[in-house]
Amino acid sequence: MNWTCVHTGKTGDLMARDMLSKPLLWGVGTVRTLRAHWVLNELGIDYETQPVKPRTDTMERADFLAVNPDKKVPVLQHGDLTLVESSAIMIYLAETYADRAPGLIPQDRIQRARVFEWMSFISTELDAASLYTIRKHQDLEHIYGSAPIAVDSAGDYFLRMVRKPARVLVSGQRYLLGDQFTLPDILLFTCLRFADRMGVQRPAEFDTYYNMLAERPAFQAAERANYP
Structure with missing residues (x-):
């Protein structure tokens, strides 16, 4: 998975205006939408939610289709920005509001690299390749067809791949990056x-x-927002 940073070319005034605008999050009801709600609550951000849920009539709302005709959630709107993909939304929020929870993405370049390494691994090997196949x-x-061999193989693959973070945690670390709670912990929890x-x-x-992690107040607030 590639992480892409796009320079918007905005002036300082425009960026400041975006910072003052209230984020709008489209999406509830899935572990992927939960990730975005969780980060927003870790940051203590006042935000709005549009309760669009996959595979329901809410996905056909004209206002939602205007935002994302691909019918995928979560979607974040913030100022002039519209952003999809849960990991991208998590990174954007953590970096935009870094002063509120600087540990979500550490400033140290090695630790930052580890954050993105874990996020890539979890998003691809645990989420997309394993769990979403199941x-x-x-x-x-009824949409993709029955494939019991693929389901069994994906479950086995998940259990093999999840040994990697397990080894880190049983070594005595509280979180994936030692004593600091970071974005990959949110990704890993939601995959578990x-x-x-x-x-x-x-x-x-x-x-x-x-x-x-289930005891974190931000997680519990995110649960309430994500499963109204």
Whole structure:
């Protein structure tokens, strides 16, 4: 997965205006929308939510289709910016409001690189390659077709790949980057929750970590916003 930074060419006045505008988040009801809600709550940002949920009539709303005709959530609107993809939204918010929670993406260049390394790994190997394959051919087989061998293989692959963060956590670290809670922890938690829902048993090595993150006030606020 490639991370792309786009220079908007905005003047300082325009950037300041965007900072003063209230973020608008489209999307509820999935682990991917939960990620965006969680970051917003970690940052303590006052934001608005449009409760658009995949595979419901809300996806056909004209105002939503004007924002994202691809019918995908989450979508963030902030000033002149419209942004899709949960990881991109997480990074944008953490960097835009870095003064509110500077640890979400550390300033140290090595630690920043580790953040993006973990985010790439989790988004591709755990989410897209494993869990969403199960969802497509299990929960959504009426659309994508039944593929029990693919489902079983994807579950096995998830359990192999998730050993990588497990090794880090059982070594004595509280979080993926040591003692600092960062964006990859949000991604990992949501994938562990996704795995539970897809019938893939969460390895016991994650129990302490999972329960600790579930106690975060920002997570609990995000849960309420994401599952109204």
